[in-house]
Amino acid sequence: MTKDKPNIIPPEEKIPSRGYRIKIKESIRRRLAEEENFYAIELDDFEEVEYKPYSTEENIEEKLPPVKFVIDKYYLQRIKDDPSRVLVTLYLDYGYLKPNRVKEIVEVNKKKPFLSKLKGKCLIRLFNDDLCELALIPMKHSSSFNYHPISSQPQLFLGLIENLEHKKDYHYRIECYDENDILVGSSKVIEFVAAVEDTKQPIFFVSTSDLHGGHKARFKRGKGKGCGVRTNPILNKLMNDIHVNEMEYTFNKGYQVFTTSGDNIDNGSYHQHWADLFTCANPNLARIVFSPTIGNHDYFNGGFCKGAWFGGANRTQKHFHIYVQTPGKHTGAFYSHTEGNVFMIHLDSVGLTWGNESITCDSRQWEWLNRELSMWRRRANEGIGPQFCYVFLHSAIFTIGYFGRARNNSDSVAQSCLTPLFDEYGVSAAVFGHDHMYQRSLWKSTEYLCIGVSGKGPINYFDNLRNKTDYKIEKDEEGEEARGYGVTYVPPNHRIMSEDEKIRFDEWLFTVKQQILNDDIRKYYLFITEDDQEDYKELMVDPEEKEQFIDEKIIPKLKTCIWWRFYNTKGKLVDQSFMEPVEREIRDESFITCPNLHIR
Numbered sequence: 145m146t147k148d149k150p151n152i153i154p155p156e157e158k159i160p161s162r163g164y165r166i167k168i169k170e171s172i173r174r175r176l177a178e179e180e181n182f183y184a185i186e187l188d189d190f191e192e193v194e195y196k197p198y199s200t201e202e203n204i205e206e207k208l209p210p211v212k213f214v215i216d217k218y219y220l221q222r223i224k225d226d227p228s229r230v231l232v233t234l235y236l237d238y239g240y241l242k243p244n245r246v247k248e249i250v251e252v253n254k255k256k257p258f259l260s261k262l263k264g265k266c267l268i269r270l271f272n273d274d275l276c277e278l279a280l281i282p283m284k285h286s287s288s289f290n291y292h293p294i295s296s297q298p299q300l301f302l303g304l305i306e307n308l309e310h311k312k313d314y315h316y317r318i319e320c321y322d323e324n325d326i327l328v329g330s331s332k333v334i335e336f337v338a339a340v341e342d343t344k345q346p347i348f349f350v351s352t353s354d355l356h357g358g359h360k361a362r363f364k365r366g367k368g369k370g371c372g373v374r375t376n377p378i379l380n381k382l383m384n385d386i387h388v389n390e391m392e393y394t395f396n397k398g399y400q401v402f403t404t405s406g407d408n409i410d411n412g413s414y415h416q417h418w419a420d421l422f423t424c425a426n427p428n429l430a431r432i433v434f435s436p437t438i439g440n441h442d443y444f445n446g447g448f449c450k451g452a453w454f455g456g457a458n459r460t461q462k463h464f465h466i467y468v469q470t471p472g473k474h475t476g477a478f479y480s481h482t483e484g485n486v487f488m489i490h491l492d493s494v495g496l497t498w499g500n501e502s503i504t505c506d507s508r509q510w511e512w513l514n515r516e517l518s519m520w521r522r523r524a525n526e527g528i529g530p531q532f533c534y535v536f537l538h539s540a541i542f543t544i545g546y547f548g549r550a551r552n553n554s555d556s557v558a559q560s561c562l563t564p565l566f567d568e569y570g571v572s573a574a575v576f577g578h579d580h581m582y583q584r585s586l587w588k589s590t591e592y593l594c595i596g597v598s599g600k601g602p603i604n605y606f607d608n609l610r611n612k613t614d615y616k617i618e619k620d621e622e623g624e625e626a627r628g629y630g631v632t633y634v635p636p637n638h639r640i641m642s643e644d645e646k647i648r649f650d651e652w653l654f655t656v657k658q659q660i661l662n663d664d665i666r667k668y669y670l671f672i673t674e675d676d677q678e679d680y681k682e683l684m685v686d687p688e689e690k691e692q693f694i695d696e697k698i699i700p701k702l703k704t705c706i707w708w709r710f711y712n713t714k715g716k717l718v719d720q721s722f723m724e725p726v727e728r729e730i731r732d733e734s735f736i737t738c739p740n741l742h743i744r
Contacts (some may be wrong), residue, residue: 182292182462185223185231185469189289190304195270195279198309203276208319208330213237213245215318215331217422219429223304225471225481227339230305230433232268233467234283234318236329238299240416241373241423245329246299248322250285258295260287263323266301271315271333281305283318293462297415300466308338311345336431339400340484343530343637344645346652346702347484348394350386350432351593351630353405353538353577355379356441356600357421358414373416378627379424379599385713386629387427392667393631393711395656401483402432405577405595406439406494406538412463413444437490438464438477439538439578440498461492461499476501478509480516486532486572486634486706487520489513493537493562493576495554503539505561505738513562514733517569521730531637531725532572532706537562542592542615542743545579545605551742560739566590568736570726572706575630581605582626582710584719587615587743589726595710597627614743619672619719628712638703653702657694665690668709669698670720 196202217235237245246252249264268281283303286294294300308314314336320329340347359376390398402425409417422429442464461477470490472479477492478501492501492509503509523529540548541559548555555578566574567588577596580603585592592615596603602623610617636649660668671680683690701707706723 182465184473185289185292185294185302187224187229187304190284190302191282193279193281193306195307196277198272198278198312200272200276200278201274203274209327211327211330212248213242213329215320215329216426217419218318218331218426219422220336220431220433221469222433222435222471222481223469227310227341228306228308230308230336231469232283232303232305232316232318233469234266234301234303235419235422235467236266236299236301236320238415238419240419241375245320248328249320250287250298252298257298258287258290260285260298262287264321264325264328266303266318266320268303268305269317269319270305271317273313273315275315275333278314279305293466294469297466299415302469310338310341312338314338331430334430337398339433343485344641345484346397346636346649347400347486347634348397349401349403349483349486349632349634350390350399350428351403351405351536351575351595351632352382352386352598353575353594354407354439354580354596354600355382355404355409355421355425355598356407357409357419357424358417359410359600361417361420375420375424376599379421382598382627382629382713383424383428385711385715389711389715390428393709394633395652395659399428399432401435401488402428403488403490403534403536403575404436405536405575406437407441407577407600408436408439410441410600411444412442418467434468435481435488435490435536436468437536437538438468438492438494438499440494443494443499461501476509478512482530484634485530485637486534486632487524487530489516489533489535491535491537491562493539493541493554493558495539495557497554503558503561510561510565510738514565514736517565517571518730521569521728525728525730527637527640532634532723533569534632535562535566535571535574537574537576538578540576540579540594540596541574542585542587543579543581543583543594543605544609544613544617544620545581545583545594545596546603547578548583548594549606549609549744551744556742557739560742563587563590563740563743564736564738568728568731570728572723572726573708579603579605580626582619582621582628582718584618584620584708584710584721585613585615586618591618591708591721591723593630593708593710595628595630598629602626618721621718624714625712625716625718628710628718631709631711633702633707633709635702635704635706649703653699656702657691657699660694660698661687661691665694667717668720670717 221231251261253259262285266283270279283301286300318331470479480489539555539558573591575593580596583594701722709720710718
């Protein structure tokens with residue numbers, strides 16, 4: 145369907161670079177603010193599709209004819225906080241990593257991409273676990289979404305899969321046809337599992353930050369250089385590691401959602417950088433819902449270089465919204481969603497220095513966050529909502545790194561304005577990056593997890609400041625030892641489970657115990673102190689001691705606690721922690737004192 149341009153509240157006034165701000169006129173300032181004024185993609189943008197029952201037995205046993213190209217850049221997202229629906233976004237090769245395939249499906253208007261015309265078509269074939277076809281879902285070309293930034297990228301197609309049943313196994317395949325209805329491109333058949341819908345099931349999710357797609361990809365200012373383009377080798381290794389170890393680290397459950405804490409690519413305005421990200425991450429994002437957070441590099445708008453002051457005078461989140469559709473009614477890059485027994489919030493925390501959305505105590509984002517946390521806490525206290533809350537942001541609000549130790553920067557502002565809310569409502573953990581290091585810290589009841597080394601070079605921190613912080617540092621690491629990703633286990637809400645559900649959950653816990661018992665326990669549990677190391681040596685030679693340790697130290701906690709583990713790409717468990725549910729009573733908003741004094 146075609147939409148008229150709606151009336152949408154624009155983001156708060158953004159501040160361009162200093163030199164540009166001197167010359168700018170008020171009319172131009174208004175125009176820059178209006179660039180963010182677009183509608184969010186919604187369910188009624190897609191056609192209704194007839195679905196067969198999941199139990200259908202009509203196996204088509206279809207064999208595809210040879211195709212010109214293999215589709216290898218597509219990813220799952222949500223446009224509603226609803227596990228029964230998944231948005232599939234296809235990025236057709238557009239002449240960066242592989243030859244241009246868009247021209248075979250689309251008549252591209254290079255000067256005005258939003259006026260490009262569709263010659264062929266792309267669609268999704270959805271199958272059940274027995275590969276019986278459930279639906280044939282048409283994909284909409286980006287030019288169909290008037291007044292949305294996505295219309296500027298003719299290589300994108302979107303399709304909505306609906307009516308997914310709780311925890312069922314599904315398969316799907318993307319097919320593209322030319323103007324003569326001849327199949328020219330196809331993806332592999334990909335399996336995914338429908339998400340957990342309630343709080344009575346355990347889930348796992350994976351967390352990364354500072355992926356920097358496009359970094360070291362031999363790409364600059366729109367052209368390949370040197371010996372030819374390539375994918376980011378660091379990012380490629382990281383994504384492959386996540387994929388290979390997924391079932392082992394999740395005890396055969398798999399990840400429900402793939403989260404990031406900003407800087408998903410090196411420069412948000414280069415579609416080639418996004419192509420690099422989706423190529424490297426395809427083994428994961430084709431099966432796991434992608435829920436990213438915006439960072440300062442996602443804001444960059446071209447320029448001669450890829451960073452800071454040279455990123456372009458116009459810092460816009462428009463490029464982020466081209467590739468990332470969020471389950472929120474507003475058009476900001478902050479949103480929330482529920483995954484099993486955890487409520488997730490993604491913030492745009494980089495502030496007006498880097499971006500165009502404020503996080504100060506009088507901003508619309510702060511007010512929105514306050515309402516979201518208050519609603520979550522009320523539901524949690526009433527036993528009808530998730531017990532835990534994770535917040536994802538980019539700003540390094542608690543680190544001994546370059547950004548986390550500075551005063552009066554956007555990171556310190558974010559810390560001062562966000563920590564009052566986190567403590568007031570009992571947020572379990574805040575996950576962030578920006579500083580390229582690993583650090584787990586504790587301030588009051590919230591764990592602060594910096595996981596900034598994923599797809600770019602590490603940045604060393606200030607070793608001499610480790611014992612001079614006002615908060616408690618539980619674990620820190622730098623360099624290649626810190627390059628990795630977080631694996632989070634979220635328990636079910638044990639208080640509202642039926643007896644049958646508890647029995648099935650205990651049966652799964654038994655399989656977890658057996659896997660740890662038959663494996664090297666250091667893959668799952670970190671021994672830090674000297675006493676722990678001595679205990680570990682005894683566990684390895686005495687099976688009864690090992691089983692007793694698992695029964696006493698791990699299994700009981702899996703019934704009530706979040707289990708955070710951080711693995712590096714060398715296969716080493718760097719850190720792990722158990723987090724109990726935080727109890728809080730709802731008070732009047734006048735009790736919230738914002739901002740806090742800066743904590744160093």
